[in-house]
Amino acid sequence: MIISIASGKGGTGKTTVATNLCASLDADFMLLDCDVEEPNAHLFLNPTFTGKERVNAPVPEVDLSLCTYCKKCMEICRYGAIAVAGETVMTFPELCHSCGGCAVVCPEKAITEIDRFIGTVETGTLSLPQNPSFGRGLMDIGQVMAPPVIRQVRQLEKEKDLTIIDAPPGTSCPVIASMKGADFVLLVTEPTPFGLHDLTLAVEAVKLLGIPCGLVINRAGIGNDDVKNYAQDENIPVLLEIPFDKQIASAYSKGELLVQALPAYKEKFKDLYTSIEAIVNRKGEA
Amino acid sequence: MKELVILSGKGGTGKTSLTAAFASLAENMMLCDADVDAADLHLIMDPDIQETHDFAGGYKAEIIPDACTGCGQCMELCRFDAVKPVEGAGIFCIDDLDCEGCGVCADLCPESAIKFEENVCGQWFASSTRFGEMIHARLGIAEDNSGRLVALVRDEARKRVTADHIDLLLTDGPPGIGCPVIASIGHANAVLIVTEPTVSGIHDMERVAQLAAHFKMPAMVCINKYDLNPDQARAIEVIAKEKEMVFVGKLPFDPAFTKAMVQGKSIMETHADSPAAAQIKEIWNRVMEHPAMKMDRLC
Numbered sequence: 001m002i003i004s005i006a007s008g009k010g011g012t013g014k015t016t017v018a019t020n021l022c023a024s025l026d027a028d029f030m031l032l033d034c035d036v037e038e039p040n041a042h043l044f045l046n047p048t049f050t051g052k053e054r055v056n057a058p059v060p061e062v063d064l065s066l067c068t069y070c071k072k073c074m075e076i077c078r079y080g081a082i083a084v085a086g087e088t089v090m091t092f093p094e095l096c097h098s099c100g101g102c103a104v105v106c107p108e109k110a111i112t113e114i115d116r117f118i119g120t121v122e123t124g125t126l127s128l129p130q131n132p133s134f135g136r137g138l139m140d141i142g143q144v145m146a147p148p149v150i151r152q153v154r155q156l157e158k159e160k161d162l163t164i165i166d167a168p169p170g171t172s173c174p175v176i177a178s179m180k181g182a183d184f185v186l187l188v189t190e191p192t193p194f195g196l197h198d199l200t201l202a203v204e205a206v207k208l209l210g211i212p213c214g215l216v217i218n219r220a221g222i223g224n225d226d227v228k229n230y231a232q233d234e235n236i237p238v239l240l241e242i243p244f245d246k247q248i249a250s251a252y253s254k255g256e257l258l259v260q261a262l263p264a265y266k267e268k269f270k271d272l273y274t275s276i277e278a279i280v281n282r283k284g285e286a
Numbered sequence: 287m288k289e290l291v292i293l294s295g296k297g298g299t300g301k302t303s304l305t306a307a308f309a310s311l312a313e314n315m316m317l318c319d320a321d322v323d324a325a326d327l328h329l330i331m332d333p334d335i336q337e338t339h340d341f342a343g344g345y346k347a348e349i350i351p352d353a354c355t356g357c358g359q360c361m362e363l364c365r366f367d368a369v370k371p372v373e374g375a376g377i378f379c380i381d382d383l384d385c386e387g388c389g390v391c392a393d394l395c396p397e398s399a400i401k402f403e404e405n406v407c408g409q410w411f412a413s414s415t416r417f418g419e420m421i422h423a424r425l426g427i428a429e430d431n432s433g434r435l436v437a438l439v440r441d442e443a444r445k446r447v448t449a450d451h452i453d454l455l456l457t458d459g460p461p462g463i464g465c466p467v468i469a470s471i472g473h474a475n476a477v478l479i480v481t482e483p484t485v486s487g488i489h490d491m492e493r494v495a496q497l498a499a500h501f502k503m504p505a506m507v508c509i510n511k512y513d514l515n516p517d518q519a520r521a522i523e524v525i526a527k528e529k530e531m532v533f534v535g536k537l538p539f540d541p542a543f544t545k546a547m548v549q550g551k552s553i554m555e556t557h558a559d560s561p562a563a564a565q566i567k568e569i570w571n572r573v574m575e576h577p578a579m580k581m582d583r584l585c
Binding site: 078097100169 | 486
């Protein structure tokens with residue numbers, strides 16, 4: 001089973017929910033931090049990293065001794081990543097989406113693809129009793145292509161095991177790359193107008209993917225009841241509420257887990273997992 | 287004209303609430319919401335939309351079933367695994383969510399069976415608000431090209447700021463350090479990083495500070511909710527100094543921010559006498575005194 005933890009709005013508590021869920025589970029699982037722009041899960045679970053691989057994107061390199069300046073490469077490229085002017089060919093690797101079109105259409109076979117470094121995938125184990133595997137992606141500073149880094153992190157998934165994914169905020173391509181193929185999306189929000197607005201966008205994205213979802217309301221008690229009313233109207237189950245509490249905020253600020261600061265939460269996170277399992281199994285039977 | 291971009295790295299540190307507060311303080315200013323993925327500034331600004339424009343952010347491929355012979359070349363060529371066999375039909379179809387819009391399948395289909403059309407994937411708006419004009423946008427759900435839409439709304443805002451002799455463009459940036467963030471900072475005067483005194487806040491501030499340095503963009507730092515962890519707040523001040531970012535101040539945790547948001551107002555409108563509001567004024571003055579904010583950046 002794959003559970004993707006997403007939010008729409010940033011800073012609502014995705015990582016808090018993901019890391020505390022991990023620290024409460026008895027089952028074997030794997031945690032993947034797919035917020036490759038700003039990964040934070042490692043700050044709370046102190047993994048031991050044992051492996052590191054590069055994420056490369058193929059980009060064109062033109063052999064000018066073979067090039068006849070026919071411009072076919074420039075014509076097929078929708079990203080303006082290759083330009084031919086007179087007897088000059090320029091490539092702009094930072095604009096390249098690695099579709100490979102230029103290399104395929106070049107009649108002279110003058111284009112080969114070379115690796116461009118865009119990020120890193122690190123693997124290791126979490127310091128929890130089951131020694132769960134951990135993987136995270138880290139997009140290199142100044143790069144723009146998060147989805148290939150996310151996809152490479154997600155290659156670590158093993159079919160039969162439970163995988164928890166900490167997704168990035170938003171509703172565009174990096175989020176979709178982190179939710180696609182999941183069996184359940186756990187949406188984390190806060191009960192404020194910003195939280196509600198971005199939640200509705202996230203719910204639309206989850207619906208588009210046809211994945212069942214449930215809600216965690218974090219910092220319950222601030223703001224108003226609109227998120228709850230919305231969840232009720234949309235028939236989205238509220239699976240856990242975490243009240244706003246300065247003790248929780250202070251533990252979080254130091255990189256401590258909620259279940260360490262307030263151990264009673266361990267049972268709540270176990271129940272959260274049980275509820276998710278029940279929803280996924282029900283869907284499987286249907 | 288001058289442009290300040292509010293960033294954070296980590297989401298939810300208070301970019302939009304602070305942008306709204308600054309909008310109450312600034313004169314002769316225009317707003318730009320560059321968080322097109324999960325835009326929230328309009329919830330405070332209550333914009334009166336004057337213009338709506340479609341944003342065609344790329345192309346999508348579509349296989350015409352009757353023309354497809356099932357040769358499978360498109361599936362072999364597609365690097366994004368967007369081409370899927372239609373079960374039992376011996377032909378193929380394209381999954382919109384996976385299609386990158388590169389057009390390689392369409393260009394090379396031997397039967398010319400693939401349509402490749404421009405894809406309207408969002409809208410952008412020019413609005414009037416009680417603080418001035420605002421340019422904002424909404425990217426369609428699950429669309430890519432958010433960086434291009436950010437670039438578009440900023441270009442539009444910058445053009446209008448210049449044409450209308452407006453002094454300042456205040457841009458509410460997206461979280462993260464990726465494509466939309468990079469698109470939100472080019473040619474700006476400076477960025478203001480809003481962080482919080484948490485391990486995540488610090489980690490993410492350092493990543494976005496590296497990004498600003500990478501693009502040689504002057505950066506300032508302020509802390510929201512500093513009293514949640516004063517030790518971490520001091521650590522942020524030290525880091526800011528080490529990285530040559532001007533530290534412009536810190537705000538206490540104050541439920542007034544949420545109360546103002548619930549009312550659709552900025553904290554300067556609802557709680558003008560609060561300690562947080564006083565701090566915001568000081569931060570604003572320090573931001574505007576930064577040498578990078580003194581220079582005119584023409585389009």
